[in-house]
Amino acid sequence: MTVSPHHVLRRPSPNRASHVAFGLAGTFALLVGTAAPALADTESAGTADLAADIDELLADPALEGATNGVVVRSLSEGDVLYESEPGTALVPASNTKLLTSVAALEVLGTDHRFTTTVSASDQPVGGVVEGDLHLTGGGDPTLTVGRYDELAADVAAAGVTEVTGDLLADDTLFDDQRLPETWDPSDEPYAYAAQVSALTVATDTTYDTGVVNVTVKPGAAAGDPVSVNVSPDVGYVAVEATASTGSADSAAGLSITRESGTNTITVSGSLPAGGGAQAQLTTVDEPTDLAAAVFADALEENGVEVHGEVGRAETPQDAVRIAESTSAELADILVPFLKLSNNGHAEMLVKTIAQETTGEGTWAAGLPEVEAALNRLGLKTEGVELADGSGLTRANKIPAEVITELLAVTREQPWSDTWESALPVAGNPDPMVGGTLASRMVATAAAGNVHAKTGSMTGVSALSGYVTTADGEELVFSILNNGYTGAAPRPIQDAIAVRLAEFSRDEATAGTPEPVAPLLAESRSASSSYDVPEIESIERLDELECTWAGAC
Structure with a gap:
């Protein structure tokens, strides 16, 4: 394969025997090799050495055709230390969330909170609401079953014991388009492709x-x-189970x-006798x-x-208004959103941005407002195409140079440290620190860095x-790999980092890395899988951007 990077700094071709050695768990050590030949005055020994090493990593057979x-x-x-295809608009997958989250901070602010309200059609008299009770969604992506219970308890604490009419849910802060048009319909059963609503339920720890x-x-x-258990168990879904118990x-x-x-959720296949339970978000x-x-x-449980x-x-x-439930600040919600790469949060933020700026909670209104927010921060978005806020669609296109510029301009914002x-x-x-990088680059100079x-x-x-x-120099980097045919090249990305x-x-710090392709299968398993209590990854999640319930 021919690699044609476009370096900002010119350099001669070094000839060194040093290498990057990879460990079996996806970790690696960088070893210093023989000295590089004399370099031109326009670049340092370390800069030329870095460029040569990144060239070599990108030339690995694992990226053939990419x-x-x-x-x-x-x-x-x-200055720019290295670039290859910097302006080529590529599919960014969940790097799209970088743009969405920055736009949300610019439009909504770090202190933005999401409020869910309970209202009555008339003032309660003697604990009785003569008419309907209204549950109104505010686009809160963290409204758990526990918080719904607290909200119901607040209704009871307000003295309400009876509602003569209906319980009516209002999700009209957003439109009724549940999924982006460009998402693959076959992904719909899986947690990373859940339908979007302004009134929804989040899981207790991962906020899916x-x-x-x-x-x-x-x-x-x-x-x-x-046996099959569904949580929350409120009779909303039906289960058809044909699965059986196999031999031990x-x-x-x-x-x-x-x-x-x-x-209707279908459970088929088998589990071995004496084996553990398996669980999946659906x-x-x-x-x-x-x-x-x-x-x-929750109302019934609280005596209403x-x-x-x-x-x-x-x-x-x-x-x-009878009661309300208010979320944590957006600054805090960003943690599960970005650490766990939560697609639903991204899409809800796009529609919230749209509602805040245009009065219409739609993707059609929100996605242009994401770009507009980035432009206000000084980011040029030439080459950027957005069809969702999370990156689950292949219709998104972003050049690597736009992402590094985004990483740079955010440093000028008052919320930079929060982000x-x-x-x-x-x-x-x-999980709430390492997130999707928890098992990557362990015991290297990049760990914690x-x-x-x-x-x-x-x-x-x-x-x-x-x-x-x-040397304490702060760098930003972006690595976008598109079009490879084998395993995800995470070990190559990690080696660069x-x-x-x-x-x-x-x-010169390192040298020409040895090929990493033979270790991809082992490294991939170690660098992309996480032990998540009570949640088993489904097979397809290793190849798709998803939330913590699977693996990214």
Whole structure:
């Protein structure tokens, strides 16, 4: 394969015998080799050495046929240390979330909160609401079952004991388009492609929205049926289980899916007798109605009787507010959003941005407003095409140089530290710190140093963020790999990031890396899988951008 990078600094061709050695767990050490030959006055030994090493990594057979947009830029010195295909618009996968989150901070501010309200059609008299009770969504991506229960308890604490009419859910802050047009319909059952609503339910720890948790346990002996539990269990979904218990030495082979347009979840396959349970987040159709069902159940548990039905309607302007639930600040919500690469949060933020700026909670209004917000910050968005806010569509296009410029301009904003701290941190095992980089670059110069956003789809992988060099120089970088045919080239991205962490302008730091392709299979497993309590990854999630419920 021929690699044609476009370096800003000219250099002779070094000839060195040093290499990058990779460990079996996806970690690696950079070893100093023989000295490089004399260099031109326009570049340092360290700069030429860095460029040669990145060239070699991008020439690895694992990237054969790929287009690689790579830019490394110094924030300290202001120069570009390396670039290859910098202006080529490439599919960014979840690096799209960098743009969405920055736009949200610019439009909404770090202190923005999302409010969900409960109102009555008339002032309650003697604890009775004569008429309907309205549950109005405010686009909160973190409204858990527990918070719905607290909201119901607040209604009861306000003295309400009875509602003669209906419980009506209002999700009209956003439009009723649940999924972007360019998303693959076959992804719809999976948590990373959940439907979007201004009134939804979030899971307790990962804040995935519009999903239920399906847990399947094997029977006591081979041939026994499996047991299936759904949470929240409010009767919103039906389960058709044909799965059975296999022999103790059989392999687990379980499928949990949902047909589009229905709320029937099908569980098939088998689990070995004596084996552990398997669980998976599965999306629902019409998440607004799930939210209403959860709240209806919470009202009953808190002693509030609703005589009518559970349905949907817009809240009257003169409705009397009874209670409300307010989210944490956007600054705090960014942590699960970016650390865990939550697609639903991104899409809800796009529609919130649209509602805030245009009065219309739609993708059609929101996506242009994302670009407009970035432009106001001084970012030029030539070559940028946005069809969603999360990066699950292949219709998004962003050049690597735009991403590094974004990383640079955010440093000028008062919320810069808040945003950067919400990015995953390499090698930190805490999910709310390391996020999607928890198991990558462990025990290297990049661990605890690199703050970066991942991105992954079949044939698309990305890593962009910040790193501090061995000399304390602050760099931004973006790596966009499109069109490879094998495993995700995360070890190559990690090697580049570690190389940047060990970079010194004054001396050659490493040398020509040895090919990493033979280690891709082992490294990929170690660098992209996470132990998540009670959640089992489904097979396809390793090749798709998703939330913490799978792997990114």
